[in-house]
Amino acid sequence: MSYRFNLNETSFHGYGAIQNIVPEVKGRDFKKAFVCTDPDLVKFKVVNKVLDLLTEAGLEYTLYDNIKPNPTIENVQTGVKALKDSGADYIIAVGGGSSMDTAKAIGIIATNPEFADVRSLEGASPTKKACLPIIAVPTTAGTAAEVTINYVITDEERHRKFVCVDPHDMPIIAVVDPDMMGTMPKGLTAATGMDALTHAIEAYTASLRSNFSDPLALKAIEMVNENLVNSFNGDEEARSLMHEAQCLAGMAFSNALLGIVHSMAHKVGAVFHIPHGCANAIFLPYVIQYNRKECENRYADIARVLKLEGKSDSELTNSLINKIREFNVALNIPATMKEYGITEVDFLANVKHIAHNAVLDACTGSNPRTIDDETMEKLLSCTFYGSEVKL
Numbered sequence: 001m002s003y004r005f006n007l008n009e010t011s012f013h014g015y016g017a018i019q020n021i022v023p024e025v026k027g028r029d030f031k032k033a034f035v036c037t038d039p040d041l042v043k044f045k046v047v048n049k050v051l052d053l054l055t056e057a058g059l060e061y062t063l064y065d066n067i068k069p070n071p072t073i074e075n076v077q078t079g080v081k082a083l084k085d086s087g088a089d090y091i092i093a094v095g096g097g098s099s100m101d102t103a104k105a106i107g108i109i110a111t112n113p114e115f116a117d118v119r120s121l122e123g124a125s126p127t128k129k130a131c132l133p134i135i136a137v138p139t140t141a142g143t144a145a146e147v148t149i150n151y152v153i154t155d156e157e158r159h160r161k162f163v164c165v166d167p168h169d170m171p172i173i174a175v176v177d178p179d180m181m182g183t184m185p186k187g188l189t190a191a192t193g194m195d196a197l198t199h200a201i202e203a204y205t206a207s208l209r210s211n212f213s214d215p216l217a218l219k220a221i222e223m224v225n226e227n228l229v230n231s232f233n234g235d236e237e238a239r240s241l242m243h244e245a246q247c248l249a250g251m252a253f254s255n256a257l258l259g260i261v262h263s264m265a266h267k268v269g270a271v272f273h274i275p276h277g278c279a280n281a282i283f284l285p286y287v288i289q290y291n292r293k294e295c296e297n298r299y300a301d302i303a304r305v306l307k308l309e310g311k312s313d314s315e316l317t318n319s320l321i322n323k324i325r326e327f328n329v330a331l332n333i334p335a336t337m338k339e340y341g342i343t344e345v346d347f348l349a350n351v352k353h354i355a356h357n358a359v360l361d362a363c364t365g366s367n368p369r370t371i372d373d374e375t376m377e378k379l380l381s382c383t384f385y386g387s388e389v390k391l
Contacts, residue, residue, distance in 0.1 A: 003210045005255050006149050009172040013244065017177035018050060021092070021135060022057040024173055030133070033061040034088035036079065036103040037095050038069075046139060047094045049180065062086035067095070070154040070161065070269065070276075071102040073118045079106040080116065083132075090133040093146075093171070094180075096192065097276070100136055100145030101152055104169040107131030112168075118153060123362050125166035136171035139180045141231070141242040142192025142277055144199060144250020146174040154270055159353075161266040163362035165257075176247050178240035186232055189239075190331035191277030193228040196246035197221065197327070198280040202259040203252035205291060205298045206366040213256035218305050220249035225306050225323075229330050260371060261287045263361035264380065267354045272342050281333045282340065285321045286382050289389035292317050294369040336386040347384050351377055 012020045025033070033054060037047045042065050054061050064082050067075050083091075083106055093103035105118060111129040115121050136146035145151065149167045154160075184192075200220035203213055223245035230238035264287070265279035274282075288299055296313045303316035308323060310316035325335065334340040337347065355377040358364065364371065371379070375391055382389050 003212060003255075005212050006167050006170055007251065008147055008170060008174045011147065011174035011176065013176045013247070015177065015179055015240070017175050018053065018137060018180065021050065021137075021175060022053050022059065024135065025059060025090070026057070028133070030090045031060065032086065032088040033059065033090055033092045034083050034086050034106075035061050035063050036067065036091060036093045036099050036106065037063070037065050038067045038099050039065050041065075041095055041099075041139060046180065050092060050094050050137060061092070062088055067098050067102050068154075069098055070273075071098050071105070072154045072156050074156070075102050076105040076109070076118050076153060077116070080109050083110055090135065092135045092137065094137045094139065096138065096140035097143030097145045097152070100138070100143065103134055103136070104131065104145070104151040105153060105164070107134050108166065108169050119155065119162070121153075121164040121166070122162040123165065125164050125168070127166055127168045130168045134171035135173040135175060137175045137177065137180060138243075140184055140188060140192040141181055141239065141246045142195035144196065144246045144253075146171055146176065147247055147250040148254035150254065152266060159270055160357050161270040163266060165362055174247070176243055178243045181239060181243060187332075189232050190333060191275045191281070192246070193224060193231065193242060193277070194281035194284070194327065194331065194333065195277035196242070196249045197224045197228070197324075198261050198284050199246070199253040199258070200224065200249040201284065201302060202261055203249065203256040204302060205295045205368050206253070206256045206259055207368060208366050209256040213252045216248045216252035217256070218302070220245045220252060221302055222305050223248070228327065232331055257366035258363040259287065259291070259367035260358065260364055260376075262363040263358040263367070264383070266361055266363070267358040268337070268380075271350050271354055272337070272346070274337070274340060278333055278340070281324075281328050281331070282335065282337060283383055285324050286379060286389050288317065288321050288324070290371075290379055290391055291367065291369045298368075337384040338386070342384070344384075351380055355380055
């Protein structure tokens with residue numbers, strides 16, 4: 001069996017990594033940047049750390065910040081027009097997953113205009129050309145969009161999120177500088193950290209896992225375990241290490257792919273607007289209970305890396321589930337959708353629609369255990385009521 005493995009052309013890591021942006025831009029003879037970021041990063045002047053470098057070097061740029069927390073088709077289409085009007089020949093994406101995902105979609109459509117409707121990019125996108133060159137500068141420690149071939153767009157008209165998977169969208173340069181995430185609030189630290197942990201766990205159990213992705217996933221899991229809670233509590237060194245951990249997790253899942261934790265989070269998030277990382281954290285223990293029939297030995301491997309107690313694979317998997325729940329308690333993440341604040345009336349009114357769309361999500365195909373609409377609905381009900389998974 002052969003494996004495809006995608007990595008950035010170049011990546012820079014550590015404090016001061018953003019200083020490499022200008023030499024890379026000049027070395028590649030880029031002329032003008034289209035800087036994709038979100039309004040909060042403009043408001044709090046986080047993006048200025050990059051803009052000031054461009055200004056001091058005499059490099060032109062246009063700023064685009066019409067980006068929502070869950071980027072929409074409209075965000076992308078407006079961005080494509082703004083990119084064309086700007087005359088920019090490369091993109092700098094500064095932010096979390098929303099900025100990165102928007103930049104990827106804009107960059108892809110810029111070079112593949114036949115996908116201007118955006119919806120046609122869903123799934124394994126059949127694009128022919130690499131996107132406009134992207135330099136990705138993350139400001140959160142979780143999404144790892146700077147090192148992946150995936151992005152997620154929200155279809156507001158149809159109340160759904162869809163995943164696009166395309167090696168042509170990978171940023172050519174990733175700049176992973178812990179100084180760029182210094183202002184990340186505690187809630188975002190928790191959600192993105194659990195997103196990173198979910199990426200790594202799902203990558204280690206996904207159907208396309210390999211000897212190349214496994215070490216990255218396990219190392220990421222180990223580092224998240226050691227640093228997430230400390231990062232949440234303000235430890236700067238732990239924040240730096242979480243930045244590295246989420247990047248490793250991204251490299252793993254970009255190649256091994258993911259599973260139904262993400263399928264559920266995408267579709268529930270589109271309806272109830274639960275932050276993506278928070279949704280992953282809620283669903284992860286329940287999905288492990290469901291998947292263990294197919295890959296309990298893999299979950300046991302993870303438990304051993306975390307030095308959890310258990311004499312058998314079953315006991316170790318139970319310890320892993322308990323460990324994830326301990327994380328959620330320490331990070332103030334609700335245990336169920338009901339605890340998050342979703343009403344039973346709203347849940348029951350939407351669960352069939354969500355279940356159906358989750359089964360169709362691009363991440364479902366690489367889940368270690370198959371699932372149908374009826375079973376997905378039952379699994380979602382477990383995550384709402386907090387009941388044990390017996391499926």
